[in-house]
Amino acid sequence: MISSSASERPAVQSSRNPDAAAASRGFRALLSDQWLRWVVVIGILVLWQIGTVVFEIPKFLIPSPIVIGQALWTYRAMLLTNTIPTVEEAAAGFILGNLIAVVLATWFVHVRTARQALYPLAIVIQSIPMVALAPVFVVAMGTGFSSKVAMTTLISFFPTLVNATRGLDAVERPLIELFQSVNASRRDIYVKLRFPNALPYIFLGLRVTATSSVIGAIIAEWVGAQEGLGFMVINSTYEFNAPMLWATLVVSSALVLCVFALVAVVERFVVPWQASAEMATGGKR
């Protein structure tokens, strides 16, 4: 059998080649971007180092990059033991908050009244400044693990709720009709259509909340804790130990970057069709 007409065949090839071209262009752009970024970062560090030496800025005010590097090494054990609780608090809240968000979004999509009743409430909660909420949780739940997890859960909850709800909703109508035309159950429509369709949207929420849950944990520790990176920030401030403070900041931002990268890597595996679509359009986010 002639498998495909002449008028259609070239379309496959031509649709593949631009993809490859776009991908390599994207890769090259990424490389030069990376290169530029490193130049900027290293440039700032060098200027900073020169500035602290030339203007004789005392290291208890603004330590130089080299001093910070030394502090990172000196306090490595302390930094590590305080990173672990922060990671645990962030991870627990991240998982819990996102889980609740996806479950609630599922409920919203199936029960209109649930959405009408609870969605505005969620927006009200979101409008409260998170920094102001941290003391509330610490006062109510103490300076231990639970107040931190409450904070990170709340932070992780909202962006994913919004995105998951949107993703579960954003199914093309003919697809719903296709499922209905063979009498598919709502469960089938959810499992085989709505949920996979929502995955790219959910990951948008995960990317945001992965970083903000770390920041939320640090803020909550700030208010009251016996351990964690936020606790170290406060402690080094009280001790006027600027190099230690800066070293903690470095570790904190490194942690945020790692978490972000981790989510991005997982996304590539879980939502490969989206990743390739993004490549083809040169990244639309």
Add this chain to the structure above:
Amino acid sequence: MRQLSADVQASKAGPGQFDMSGDGVRCERVGLTYPTRPPLRALDDVNFHIEPGQFVSLIGPSGCGKSTLLRIVAGILPATQGAVTIDGATPFEAREQRRFGFVFQDAVLLPWRSVRQNVELLGEIVNLPKAERTRRAGELLELVGLAGFGQLRPSELSGGMRQRVAIARALALDPRILLMDEPFAALDEFQRETLNVELLRIWTERRSIVMFVTHNIEEAIFLSDRVLVMTPPPGRIASVVDVDLPRPRDLQLRSEPEFLRLRRTLRDLLIR
């Protein structure tokens, strides 16, 4: 549930043998009024009967309710007046018995599934055994001329090929009635012509009722046994034009005097 999937398997007739029993699709005084204020009449007093194995086109200006009528037949949208029967059953019952295949203007394939997995989708929903699903998907991909393309993702195909996949997917449960809602409207003229010919070939191999919505006169004549001409809202069937052109048909047909005569007739009916 068990009975339903048994039904799906029972309706599986081998190529060449067509089940021509039953009453076909019957629409009697069908109307649809939306309860807006003032009430919006989308369809009014629609009557027709399609015999088993017939290819019928619905043609008319946009907004005349062609697609709406298709959804009423499929039991997705309830009619507010009159009744539709599918082999004597209500559209809802027919839907429960999985008698419909649906093809839309856009292929709407699931981007996270390969071409083959897209064709297997409906089989999964009705719990066909894995082996049976695989067998059917293989057959159907060959039928629509995409035998070697099963592993690709939909995004790697051209528009015409995607629509072929959509047709294969619609045929996966051996529907008695294939509902096609302007399936080739988004394609260019060449792809449309190619797929018109292909659709006729597929239809002769897998004979079923086809209800084909289009606003292209030549396409309607070329494909159909009968053309139902619909008027602007409230949509009703203004006239029925029988197409007595011999089958099998090829693209040469379109310069035949009879074809041109039918085209003029339909154009007059639509422009009036």
